[in-house]
Amino acid sequence: MIDYRPFRNTDPPALCEIWRSQPPLRLMFQPLTPAVLERVVLSKPFFDRRGLIVATDQGRPIGFAHAGFGADRCGTALDQTFGATCMLMVMPHAQRTAVIERLLELSEAYLRASGATTIFGGGSPCVAPFYHGLYGGCRVPGVLESDRQTVELYQRRGYRETARQLILQRPVVGFRPPMDRQQIQLRRALIVEPAADPPPSTWWEACTESQTDRYAYQARPRTGGDAVATAVYWDMEPLASSWGVHARGLMRLDVPTDSEFDREVLAILLLGETLRLLQLDGVTLVETHVAADDAPRCQLFSKLGFQCIEQALELRSDTC
Numbered sequence: 001m002i003d004y005r006p007f008r009n010t011d012p013p014a015l016c017e018i019w020r021s022q023p024p025l026r027l028m029f030q031p032l033t034p035a036v037l038e039r040v041v042l043s044k045p046f047f048d049r050r051g052l053i054v055a056t057d058q059g060r061p062i063g064f065a066h067a068g069f070g071a072d073r074c075g076t077a078l079d080q081t082f083g084a085t086c087m088l089m090v091m092p093h094a095q096r097t098a099v100i101e102r103l104l105e106l107s108e109a110y111l112r113a114s115g116a117t118t119i120f121g122g123g124s125p126c127v128a129p130f131y132h133g134l135y136g137g138c139r140v141p142g143v144l145e146s147d148r149q150t151v152e153l154y155q156r157r158g159y160r161e162t163a164r165q166l167i168l169q170r171p172v173v174g175f176r177p178p179m180d181r182q183q184i185q186l187r188r189a190l191i192v193e194p195a196a197d198p199p200p201s202t203w204w205e206a207c208t209e210s211q212t213d214r215y216a217y218q219a220r221p222r223t224g225g226d227a228v229a230t231a232v233y234w235d236m237e238p239l240a241s242s243w244g245v246h247a248r249g250l251m252r253l254d255v256p257t258d259s260e261f262d263r264e265v266l267a268i269l270l271l272g273e274t275l276r277l278l279q280l281d282g283v284t285l286v287e288t289h290v291a292a293d294d295a296p297r298c299q300l301f302s303k304l305g306f307q308c309i310e311q312a313l314e315l316r317s318d319t320c
Helices: 012-020 034-042 096-113 148-156 181-189 203-209 239-243 263-280 295-303
Strands: 002-006 052-057 060-071 078-090 118-121 160-171 190-195 214-221 229-235 247-254 285-291 307-317
Touching: 002 096, 012 034, 012 060, 012 078, 052 096, 060 096, 078 096, 096 118, 096 148, 118 148, 148 307, 160 295, 181 190, 181 263, 190 263, 214 263, 229 263, 239 247, 247 263, 263 295, 285 295
Parallel strands: 078 118, 247 285
Antiparallel strands: 002 052, 052 060, 060 078, 118 307, 160 285, 160 307, 190 214, 214 229, 229 247
């Protein structure tokens, strides 16, 4: 008989076993261990054991659903009107389909009872409280398109695609920054150099990114003055270790709209120089995520040689 209950402190080894039983996905970290699960998921200050629902067969955990919430607009507290089933897994089992559907129902019920009026299937850029660095690459982007079983489950449940993320990667070995007349002129005015790791700007950022090593780079006038553009990367661990590479993910690219410089030329200078500097630091791969409908940014990264290696779907329920 299948039973469903909230998370218990003795569950991590079994949850990791369930995780390791899943079909291989390039953008899902393997092999998961209790120590990694504790650091990336269970240690979050907003972790609620009631939101991590475990399915058991004669007492043995065989699957789980993990529900969570996003942050308010200021990043100072949870906004429980927006929720997500952040992770949903069942190991091979004779009743797998029925178990995973029931877990999803219970996850949705928990979210609604907590106040959610909008529910996402899988974590998304706007609701990603857990699993950063374990699933989806440099960000939790939604449900990976290659994760067909999960996508089809949500679609059967009435979730619809509301956005799509392109997961872009570029090897940096042998990279050389683009060089043309505009770049030469800009290089005469600006220099790109490492900056101090910026402190978290919000409570939410501290909760979700504090376990990562971050690296900031700024474009500054050669004559002195404030930065005119900033790029922040993070060390993509533990996911990159499972690929056997040293990878960094672009977390933020800040090129102000009121800049006195051409924004695209400035962005190319900043990114080109940071890729060169990352290469010198021994980094072999850089990843970023771009909304599929953001044509200017897609074009920008294409010029720098980034290629799409996967897509992820934002799946949203309208049944609340």
